[in-house]
Amino acid sequence: MDLFGKGVSRRMAVLLVGVALVSCSKDAGPVKVGVLQSLTGTMAISEVTVKNAELLAIEEINAAGGVLGRQIEAVVEDGASDPVTFSQKAAKLIESNKVVTVFGGWTSASRKSMLPVFQRTNNLLWYPVQFEGNECSPNIMYSGAQPNQQILPALDWAVAKGFKNYFLVGSDYVFPRTANLILKTHIADRKLATAGEEYVPLGGADFSTVVSKIQAAKPDIIFSTLNGDSNVAFFKQLAAAGLSTTTLPVMSFSIGEQEAQAMGPQLVQGSYAAWNYFQSLDTPENKTFVAAYKKKYGPDAVVTDPMVHGYVNVYQWKAAVEKAGTFDPTAVRKAAVTLADSPSAMGGVKFAANQSLAQTAYVGQLDAAGQFKIISKSPAPIQPEPYDKLAFPGKTCAPA
Amino acid sequence: MDGVVLALGQGFNGLSVASLYLLAALGLALSFGLMRVINMAHGELLMLGGYIAYLVMKAVPGTVGLLLALPAAFAGSALLGAVIEAALIRRLAARPLDTLLATWGLSLILQQAARNIFGPIGVEVRAPDWMNTAVTLGPLSLPTTRILILALSVALLGGLALLLTRTRIGLLVRAVNQDRMMAAAVGIDVRRVDMVMFALGSGVAGLAGVALGLLGPVTPTVGQSYIVPAFLVVVMGGLGSITGSTVAAIILGLFSAMAQIFVDVSVSQVLMLVLVIAFIQVRPQGVLAPRTRALDA
Numbered sequence: 223m224d225l226f227g228k229g230v231s232r233r234m235a236v237l238l239v240g241v242a243l244v245s246c247s248k249d250a251g252p253v254k255v256g257v258l259q260s261l262t263g264t265m266a267i268s269e270v271t272v273k274n275a276e277l278l279a280i281e282e283i284n285a286a287g288g289v290l291g292r293q294i295e296a297v298v299e300d301g302a303s304d305p306v307t308f309s310q311k312a313a314k315l316i317e318s319n320k321v322v323t324v325f326g327g328w329t330s331a332s333r334k335s336m337l338p339v340f341q342r343t344n345n346l347l348w349y350p351v352q353f354e355g356n357e358c359s360p361n362i363m364y365s366g367a368q369p370n371q372q373i374l375p376a377l378d379w380a381v382a383k384g385f386k387n388y389f390l391v392g393s394d395y396v397f398p399r400t401a402n403l404i405l406k407t408h409i410a411d412r413k414l415a416t417a418g419e420e421y422v423p424l425g426g427a428d429f430s431t432v433v434s435k436i437q438a439a440k441p442d443i444i445f446s447t448l449n450g451d452s453n454v455a456f457f458k459q460l461a462a463a464g465l466s467t468t469t470l471p472v473m474s475f476s477i478g479e480q481e482a483q484a485m486g487p488q489l490v491q492g493s494y495a496a497w498n499y500f501q502s503l504d505t506p507e508n509k510t511f512v513a514a515y516k517k518k519y520g521p522d523a524v525v526t527d528p529m530v531h532g533y534v535n536v537y538q539w540k541a542a543v544e545k546a547g548t549f550d551p552t553a554v555r556k557a558a559v560t561l562a563d564s565p566s567a568m569g570g571v572k573f574a575a576n577q578s579l580a581q582t583a584y585v586g587q588l589d590a591a592g593q594f595k596i597i598s599k600s601p602a603p604i605q606p607e608p609y610d611k612l613a614f615p616g617k618t619c620a621p622a
Numbered sequence: 623m624d625g626v627v628l629a630l631g632q633g634f635n636g637l638s639v640a641s642l643y644l645l646a647a648l649g650l651a652l653s654f655g656l657m658r659v660i661n662m663a664h665g666e667l668l669m670l671g672g673y674i675a676y677l678v679m680k681a682v683p684g685t686v687g688l689l690l691a692l693p694a695a696f697a698g699s700a701l702l703g704a705v706i707e708a709a710l711i712r713r714l715a716a717r718p719l720d721t722l723l724a725t726w727g728l729s730l731i732l733q734q735a736a737r738n739i740f741g742p743i744g745v746e747v748r749a750p751d752w753m754n755t756a757v758t759l760g761p762l763s764l765p766t767t768r769i770l771i772l773a774l775s776v777a778l779l780g781g782l783a784l785l786l787t788r789t790r791i792g793l794l795v796r797a798v799n800q801d802r803m804m805a806a807a808v809g810i811d812v813r814r815v816d817m818v819m820f821a822l823g824s825g826v827a828g829l830a831g832v833a834l835g836l837l838g839p840v841t842p843t844v845g846q847s848y849i850v851p852a853f854l855v856v857v858m859g860g861l862g863s864i865t866g867s868t869v870a871a872i873i874l875g876l877f878s879a880m881a882q883i884f885v886d887v888s889v890s891q892v893l894m895l896v897l898v899i900a901f902i903q904v905r906p907q908g909v910l911a912p913r914t915r916a917l918d919a
Contacts, residue, residue, distance in 0.1 A: 263843065266742035394888050421886045427838035427847065430635040430768070431882040437763055438628060451744050455838030462749065462765040462837065464756035485839075486746045 252288075252295035253549055255280070255539075256315035258326030258336075263303025264425035264450035267484050268476070268528070269328050271519075272350060273298060275529035276325045278518055279536035289540050290547070297321055303425070303450065305335035312339045312347075322549040323348065325535050328528065329424070329449060330354060330397040337362065346551035348539060350531035352475065352497070354400035355608040358619030361551070363558060364578045365531045365538070365571075367498050368606040369404050375583035376473055376496035377408055379598045380443055385471075387417045389441035391432060391448060391456065394421040398447035401475065405445060407613040417441035422448070427455035433463045436470070446474045453477055457489045467492035478526030479592055487592035497527035498581040499568035500594040511567035524592065527568070531579075534566045538573065570603065576619040578606035627761045632879045638768040640875025641775040642837075644868060645830035646848040647855035648778065649703075649823030651867040654856050656799045657816055659711050660718060662725040664852060665845025666732035667824045670702055671695035671831025672840035673736065676745045685750045688832075695828035703824020707817050729845075736842040744839030753836070771833045778826060782864060785822075795819055799862050854898050860908025869909045874898070 257276050259269040280294045288294060297319045301308040308327065315321045316339065323346045327333045330353050340347050340361035352367035380388070388409055392398025398421065406416050417439040420432045429452075436444065448456055453474065460470070472493040479501050482490050501512060501524055511533070516523050542558035543549055555577065563572040571579050580603045586594030609617040646668060653659050674695040679687035710728065714721045749767055756763040786792035797805040798815045806812045834844060855874060859866030877897055881890035902908075 262737060262742040264841070267744065270742065394886070421888065423888050423891070425843075425847070426887060427834075427844075428639065428887070430638055431632065431879060431887070433765075434628070434631045434635055438624070438631070451839045451841055454744060454746075458749075459765070459837060461754045462756075462767040463763060464754065464765070466754075484743050486748065488748075489746075 250292065252293040253290075254295045254297055254319055254321045256312070256319065256321040256324035256326065257296050257298045258301055258308065258311055258315060258324055260303040260328060260332075261298075261300040264452070265301075265303040265328055267450060267454075268478075268481055268526075269301075269303075271480050271523075271526065272328070272528050272532045273326075274519055274523075275515065275525070276350075276532040276536055278515060279533045281518070282514070283536065283540055289543050290549070301326070301332055303329075305329070305331040308332040309335040309339050312336045313343075316340075316343045316345050321345075323539055323551060323554065325350070325532060325539075327351065329395060330400075331395045331424070333357075333362070334396060344551060346555050348532075348535035350535055351528045354397045354404070355610060356400060356614065356617075358576055358608050360555065360577070362577065363535065363538070363555065363573065364606070364608075365535050365573075366528065366579075367581065367583070368578055368608055369401060369610050370607045371498060371581055371583050371604045372475065372496050373401055373404060374408065374610075375598075375600055375604070376445070376475070376494075376585055377405060379496070379585045380445075380473065381412060381414065385414075385442040387415045387440070387442045389417045389436055389439055389444045390419045391436075391444060391446045392421055393424045393426075393447065393449045393452055395424055397449075401447050402445075404610045404613045407610070411612055422452055422456075424452070425450055426452055429456050429459040432456070433459050433465070436460075436465070437463065441470070444470060444472045446472055447476065448474070449476045453481060454485050454489075457485065457493075461489065478528070479524035479594065480526045480529070482588055482592040483522075483524050487588065487590055490588050491590050492588060494585060494587050494597075495594065496583060496585045498583060499527040499530045500584055500586045500596055501525045502586070502593050502596060503568070503584075505567070505569065507565050507569075508567040525567075530567050534568070534571055534579075537566070538564070538571070574606055576606060576608060578608065580605050628883060629880070631762055632883055633876065634762065634764055634768075635882075636876035636879030637872070638772060638875070639879055640871045641768075641772045642830070642833060642848070643851050643855050643875055644775050644871040645771075645778065645826065645833055647852040647859075647867050647871060648782065648864070649825075649827040649830070650852045651856045651859065651864055652819050652823035652826075654853070655860075655862040655864075655867070656795065656819055657711075658718065658861070659715075659820070660722040660725065661706075661711070661820075662722060662849065663706065663729040663732060664725075664824075664827055665847075665849035666729050666736075667699045667703060667827035667845070668831040668834065668848055669732070669736060669840070669842065669845040671699050671828030672747065672835040672844055673740060673745065673831075674698045674828065675747050675832040675835045676740075676840055679747055683748065683750075685752070688750060691747075691832055692829060695832045696825040697828075699828025699831070700821040700825035703827075704817055704821040706824075707820040711820065712813065712816070733842045733845075740842070742842065744841035744844075747832070747835030747840055749836045767836050771836070774829065774833060778829065779864070779868060782826075786864070791815070791818060854895075858898050858901055858908055860911040863908070863910040866908050866910030873909075 259273040280296050299311040325348045327349050328351045347362045352372045355368045390402045542554045546553040546557035559573045563570045582603050583600040585598035586596050675691040678691040753767045855871045859870035878894050
């Protein structure tokens with residue numbers, strides 16, 4: 223066929239109109255968001271249910287009409303508990319799937335690995351998990367607890383209970399190392415003792431030496447920043463050595479109702495955790511949320527703090543988009559920090575100017591059913607401080 | 623005094639780690655050492671043992687369940703091993719690199735199958751309550767579970783030694799190990815011996831899986847954390863030598879545990895690898911290489 227004759231211009235016109243029509247209809251179509259959690263690997267025990275909660279929020283918003291008149295299409299990817307995979311999948315979601323925002327991450331290693339991708343593409347990550355602070359990227363909304371909203375309240379509780387000798391155990395990556403640095407600084411500041419500090423590779427299951435060192439050091443309490451499957455091995459090997467949670471209390475920073483259920487509550491019964499949410503919180507908003515989650519995922523499902531943060535993240539994103547009137551990540555994050563205090567399953571939440579949430583801290587003790595009895599609560603929501611004042615004096619987040 | 627206690631405690635831990643390495647490596651010593659077959663799916667035979675233990679102990683909890691789980695895991699993994707040998711290894715007998723690739727692919731398939739059947743989250747093998755105690759030996763406190771695993775590996779070694787030295791099949795295995803071609807020439811069914819050895823090695827891996835399940839979670843990737851130490855033990859021990867593997871496992875276990883007194887776990891793993899590399903440089907044939915007159919040894 224003659225490629226340069228009159229046939230071309232007619233066909234080109236039809237083509238152009240077609241393309242225009244298609245791109246017009248694309249604008250009214252669904253808006254894509256990324257959900258990026260570890261669905262396999264050592265962190266799956268914790269992250270699969272966070273993905274579930276995020277998807278629940280998206281489903282509810284879609285049922286209520288979507289965002290700015292458009293339905294949300296969730297593109298779910300598996301970070302496979304590997305930081306490199308997280309950054310690859312984040313790049314794929316943003317550049318290939320063209321998502322307008324991403325909900326995801328758990329380990330600080332995964333977040334730090336994804337950060338350059340979000341900086342480069344000027345996209346926005348909503349990060350739902352407690353972490354070590356020391357980071358203020360404008361491309362991340364940190365709804366998870368900063369150290370002064372989880373770690374320090376736990377230490378305050380332990381000091382008030384009279385524990386003087388602390389043994390710190392953690393997985394070997396940035397969160398436990400920084401968290402323990404902060405803990406050691408504060409423990410020394412209060413003239414108490416750190417009996418030991420041990421690290422095991424993420425996913426590692428051999429705690430023979432750690433348990434021996436704990437037995438030798440005879441601490442009053444163990445503070446554990448272990449993540450993922452290592453928790454199972456740790457509690458099993460503590461039990462195998464005859465150290466039950468009644469003789470030697472353990473305060474874990476990464477064990478919630480989900481991990482307790484997966485590990486078997488008998489293994490961790492009586493141990494402690496510090497979060498900004500427990501499923502046993504007695505508020506109407508929480509009861510509604512737990513009921514909605516159980517309706518979708520089964521009556522045996524349990525709810526953890528990161529799951530609620532993931533859920534809250536999606537709703538906060540929706541509110542920020544509606545306030546900004548656009549899906550553009552920069553406008554959305556600027557709007558997000560100006561949102562009013564909104565009710566949620568974990569109480570009133572509001573993003574501060576440093577893109578972190580103000581939230582209440584709770585300390586709970588695990589019972590035989592795998593639920594937490596709340597034994598301590600901060601009097602008011604704590605303002606987030608990304609840089610610990612004692613451990614990293616003088617550092618603050620520059621205004622975005 | 624504290625230092626001595628710590629050293630003794632770490633000595634026990636080292637032996638405990640060595641027993642786990644040995645349990646994981648014995649099967650590999652048989653297939654890699656005796657048959658020169660690189661089986662990258664060996665870790666998944668461990669994983670299968672762990673999952674069988676989970677299923678058995680879910681049905682029959684407590685000590686009885688554990689006693690049932692051991693032979694069940696042995697049988698299950700041995701069966702899978704026999705299937706792998708007949709279907710895969712036998713056909714690639716003359717092509718070691720292809721065996722490596724094929725078994726690695728099989729390992730991925732088995733891991734994903736475990737994920738599909740049991741979920742990506744680990745399952746719980748609950749040790750009976752009397753095992754959650756420690757035996758006090760003076761200032762030392764030794765977990766009962768680890769003592770029992772140590773006893774299991776010693777018993778297994780003893781059983782294997784008896785099998786290899788006192789039974790007819792053991793004689794055949796030693797013959798095939800010394801010189802495959804001559805053994806075939808004098809009428810030994812080499813293929814059948816291969817199958818039996820592979821199945822036996824896989825069964826031992828299944829037992830290792832039960833032991834691992836008592837100390838940590840059973841996940842689809844539990845085999846992956848033990849395949850590399852298993853290969854290290856076999857290579858360092860000398861191909862074809864069970865005694866060598868035992869010695870190598872003890873060396874590596876003790877070294878790793880002693881190193882952890884001074885450095886943390888990640889660094890101790892690095893040091894352990896450095897040790898193996900240095901050892902192989904100095905003594906490439908391994909700790910105890912079997913002497914043979916075969917030209918291709």
